[in-house]
Amino acid sequence: MTDSPSPLAARLAEIIEEFRDAEPRERLELLLELANSLPPLPPELAAQRDAGMHRVHECQTPVFLWIGVSEGRVTIQADVAPESPTVKGFVALLAEAFGGATPEQVLATPPDLIQQLGLTAALGMTRMRGLHAILHRVREEVRKAAASA
């Protein structure tokens, strides 16, 4: 029982493997595909975004997150300005990996996830801190949502 990975760990492992198997340039393509796959916000959330709510303030890029816990499972909806496809792709990756997992599983994800994805080689060291800030923020939001659920 303890040996079998959680569904989240398995899904993350799959994503990590996909990124690691790719050349650095191809990792950018994967990230761009993810960016393009992020679904548009439903109208009620788009209205909140337009009112400036749910913005992640530590990002210079406009990033908007709605993170909750429903029936013990994490829900993530997000929106990122199209001028920042890298950030958008990374947010989409986290939404795909974390959505439907339990908060405990999300909080147990490896802290060096970004390194494991091989994004440093693809994007360069100086672009990493922004992604770290987003990962940190998503985990914090999950922690808060779980505490108030």
Place this chain on the structure above:
Amino acid sequence: MTSEYAHPEVLVSTDWVAEHTGDPQVRVVESDEDVLLYDQGHVPGAVRIDWHLDLQHAIIRDYVDQTAFETLCKSKGIARDTTVVFYGDKNNWWACYAFWAFKLYGHPRCLIMNGGRKRWDLDQRAWQRGPEPQYPHTDYRAQPPDPAIRAFRDEVFQHQQRGGRLIDVRSPGEYTGEMLHMPDYPQEGALRGGHIPGAASVPWSRAVQDDGTFKPRDQLEDIYLKDCRLEARDKVIAYCRIGERSSHTWFVLQYLLGFQSVKNYDGSWTEWGNLVGAPIAKGPQPG
């Protein structure tokens, strides 16, 4: 009627770039903060040069050396006599950085597409998708780095001690020392906050208009000559956090306002703010 820029020939419009699509004498180069933008769509025929992956040394904190710069130009189909037009996101911030790096190695004809990606988009011009176009390789020979446009820390120290003119182009909060990095940008490592004593605060983005193009000359003169009391004959050193925003201001002073001697201190605050014993001023006054 606004007077012309000091060197109006270094700025071209999106029209000009569109008209020169396919011109073998012209190479259009996109340089962005967000590395995926090029893949989403670029100016037809443009190649990409990434400020970090292509222009920075992989190990040492420095630019690529002369040989690596030559290899880069060869691979992008840029010859010594090619006219290189830079453009990018964020009001051409990174385009100016790449322009500066090309000037560092003495490339003769460098231009900026005024307004960058933003203006191209506002003009509703077509973006090209797909892989980066390949051009016949060249036999590029660069010049050794030009010390006239790059300042190192000892020189900045001597300049500061002599009361030389310095411009800090970071945000007001970084200048006063209230914050160690750009608001909303992640921390990028300086142990002390504040500015180099004597430096005037002029955030770089004051030089641009809403459509991403540079402000007209008279408005730029109001900012840099009137407000900062700089003169075109002053020796000026510009700095920011890692030397990228200040390359934008370097461009404005040297090419749009015709300053004779402007240097970019690329060590910038991540060097000065970590340097043991370096003088620092805090608060809104130059100090």
